[in-house]
Amino acid sequence: MAATSGSNALNPSSAPPKILLAKPGLNRVGGPGGSEDESVTLRSRLPPPASLNLLSDSWEFHTDRILQFLTENTDFTVIGVIGPSGVGKSTILNELFGFDATSPGMLPPFATQTEETRAMARHCTVGMELRVSAERLVLLDTQPIFSPSVLAEMMRPDGSSTISILHGESLSADLAHELMGIQLGVFMASVCHVILVISEGVHDMNMWHLMLTVDLLKHGIPDPSSLTSSYSQGSNLGHEKETKDTPQEADEEYLAAPIFVHTKLRELDLFPINTLQLRRALSQYFSLSSFMGKKYVNNIKAQMQSSGSSDNKTDDLGSAELELFLIPSKRQDDLQRVQCESYVSMLGKLRDLVLSINCRHFAKAVSEREWLRNSARIWDMVKNSPVIAEYSRTLQSSGMFRR
Template sequence: MAGSTGANSSSNPSPAPPPPKILLAKPGLVTGGPINSKIGRGTGADDEAASIRSRLPSLGSLNLLSDSWDLHIDRFLPFLTENTEFKVVGIIGPPGVGKSTIMNEIYGYDGSSPGMLPPFPILSEDVRAMARHCTLGIEPRISSERIILLDTQPVFSPSVLAEIMRPDGSSTISVISGEPLSAELAHELMSIQLGILLASICNIVLVISEGVHDLNMWQLMLTVDLLKHGLPDPSSPISSHPQNSNIGSEKEYKEKTSSSEDYMATPIFVHAKNLDVDGEDRRLLVIPNRNKDDSTRGQYESFNLALWKLRDQVLSMNGASFSRTVSERDWLKNSVKIWESVKSSPIVMEYARTLQSSGMFRR
């Protein structure tokens, strides 16, 4: 379980690593109570709060994945500590199924507090009407329980496909080792790579699908399990491969990684927008439709109650354990090496070539 890293009592003689000066949230949270309540009020407090904010990166630019599909950690690293008692929870799913809403609940966001913005942006009706998405790449946040939350851009999303497609149909993003790909194929591989990364660096991965009849996310995670080979957890990552090197055959790659035990985060499959379904399996949860009046009419349980149960389960679960003790900061640094291994994996490359030659990918 995640825990606090700092000591609250002054009587404790042994010093502990200090927690970050603020918890990661949206700018509205940073400029309000959390800082002022800690350092006092008045002109001096305002000056110190401004000094703290000037030393921290902009919260609107904390995305771990850049437009070039590279993992950048310099902006997020200042929010992490040498604490080793933490948990990493990622989420993946198609657009509009409530991923950010679920992550806000796990974070502990209280929407009833005036002036408090959600740590993860929620898809508005205007954005939805424009057929766009609001989460780009991977957006990280840290809860007070030292849970690192990773919200991801939607998979199999027409808006993501539209953003990466050139007029000639090719992809603007080099998904694997600089190989030119069609936008449709690159779009599908992006979803697979996101799944592989989350399965490699998280303790728990929430897999969200739209209803019990939506099998797309089940199939995606089966593909992730198939292609995720030789990638350990972030406490003992394999060396990343140079993108311009000849890695060789899949057999050589397996020999390189044979000493590394495969790691897989614990998946929790969540069906959103379900009616009259009882989710008893601890790895299969259902969330009903959100009625405008939040009534339970025609539903097994209310939307809010289902979210609370999901949050309680995630907080109480340990999930898959890393093989060695690792700090928050080292976890992030090692995740970069894992991401480079994902992008240069010959197994994923061969899978991409098979899809390209067969034409069996989403169009």
């Protein structure tokens, strides 16, 4: 993944492509000429002019402000992160970006949780944010999954949702909140090369369950290179034709390569016997999922053989394991007689793993700009997915959510 020269930019005579680093200060919504109550009620406003949100808090996709930072380069990698609040998503993305936290006066590309936000039970990321590194890594950060603060912000006094999650359907806030995580997961699995699934500790399996649900509901959603010009947003006919024109078969739909990351672990959790049990549990949990599909195994095996790899694992890929990465608690570094590697060291190793992983490729070559435009179409397909809509109705009829 080499850095792209200025000649790959939209205008060859211009400066080298811009790099999204720090997030500018956001303008307060409301202000003169419009009340804050109106903006909360309508939830249809555009993101503030300085926003770098790809997906806004109104659950709408916005490309105009991001397009200027992307080029016609086709040698890029999309890495997404998904997980609950406070598990270290933004910290991991900052590490992937190559941000040096010791540099004075430099803001991190992705805002991390502070003591103030933690005390107020608030979240940092709204919707989805995008940054691009000098290595042409397109990094996507999502709002937290299973977040009470997200639910509180989207709930009206009568319990209904202020955000339109499924086009044309009015939902209760708790059901809409449940579907938000699923939609984010389906979208990330469709447009990323690698998706980091972050959990806290060794006993939280909620993200595992979410990804199984994503695998179950991701049908008819192609990768960004497979869209045809015949697709039109909001058209069911276009959606059906797009599915037929997609080169993947029904059992070979594209899925980003997942890396399951568990953070804030104790030294005991990192003992070899415990890590082995967790790896076995992960493999068993996803043994029948598409994440362990035959196409993926064969693809990795072919890549390893073509690169001349002598790794003995090449012959054992029929029982390949999913990538699992464990990061100790930052406080572990302050303890005496710690036997595991440090928090900082493991963050660096995670970056090395992500940059070297044999990830899945899109069906065809696509430029950064084409990827962004087609990702907007894919988001529209996710919101119009009949499979997700049917799942929503099933959840509603279960009686677990408000009506």
